[in-house]
Amino acid sequence: MSSELEIVWLSLKVASVATLASAIPAIGVAWLLARKRFFGRAGLNVIVHLPLVVPPVVTGYFLLIVFGRRGFVGAWLDQYLGFQFSFRWTGAALAAAVSAFPLIVRAIQLGIEHVDRHFEEVASTLGARPIWVFLTVTLPLALPGIIAGLVIGFAKALGEFGATITFVSNIPGETQTLALGIFTALDRPGGEAVAMRLAAFSVAISVIAILASEMFARSLKRRDA
């Protein structure tokens, strides 16, 4: 039982870190895609969405090439900062973040596109520089999209399997998250009960996340209605 709780705790940690670490870059990319026309926009769009369309194993393999111990970024991080992704929970979080990133960006981009630009104009005439317009008008008005993006990203991160197992393997207590734990349990004779309990945990976590975001969205609607 304790190892099951460990799996649940590790999964929550990996998915939360992945989602929160993605939040600010995702908001930045979503804003660029929603509001700016620039050279390389199409390329950025493709790169961001790539993890959504390539097999997760391919994502994991690329992460291994880039962030693995011999990867060009991974080797540098290890040598100069003593920081490693490979076979660590941080690597599981990176794999989850990369896989969840396109979903987070999409939802936030929709949220930003939904913001009436008239409100941004009025803020500007009142003396707000573009960065303040973004922080005080665009961002709060896009909040429903941001919350939706983070919730769906968290759910995706929680269920990540292929990229994780390819990049950081399946190490109990370090990289064995819920999906990997269920996979391992099913592989073991008599592991069905464990698999069932872990599955119940993942359903419960997802339901709580959805309900929490619903409640939040409703409280926003009450104010604006």
Add this chain to the structure above:
Amino acid sequence: MSLDLAIRHLVGQFDLDMHVRLGSGLTALVGPSGSGKTTVLNVVAGILRPQHASIKFDDDTLADTDAGLWVPSHRRRIGYVFQEPRLLPHLTIRQNLMYGRWFHRHRQGGLPFDEITTLLNLSQILHRYPSKLSGGEKQRVALGRALLAHPRLLLLDEPLAAVDQTHRAEILPYLDRLRRDHSIPAIYVTHTWAEVSSRADHVVELENGKVKALSEL
């Protein structure tokens, strides 16, 4: 005060081409819909960058596009009351009123907050959110918000268009008092003469993007 305007803006069939010098007081910008009134305000406010524009407010050049100069709207200090109130829906009325003021908080003087809220009769609704307000109330807040942001010029784009008849009668006296008590120059766009005929100091008539007539009252 003087505002020198030269704007040339071609979009499809529409050709806005006007040169005009506006003086202090209230200038009425009149003309049928599609004559380019709102476009002029957007250019003056810095929201719309036309193909050619040269805008001079007293000695301050706000735009000279041929020289590549375009002062962004947040540095123009031009208050703008749009046709729709455009109150920021996530902020209370007090926060909406204080929004522009905050960006000019190091500036001395300006109209006192209490005086404006009293004048526009907003003191009772400061804690509310915009969605709970009537059309007339919203437009009064929009006017107060523009006034509190230290404007040196006020643009009013048919501010009464979205307000029903009874509430119009409620807002016009406020405009009169503002004009009497605070000498902020204003450009007032309308297509209903009656709204401004007794109030305007100058009238600019626009038709098809050209100045048709210019008169002092």
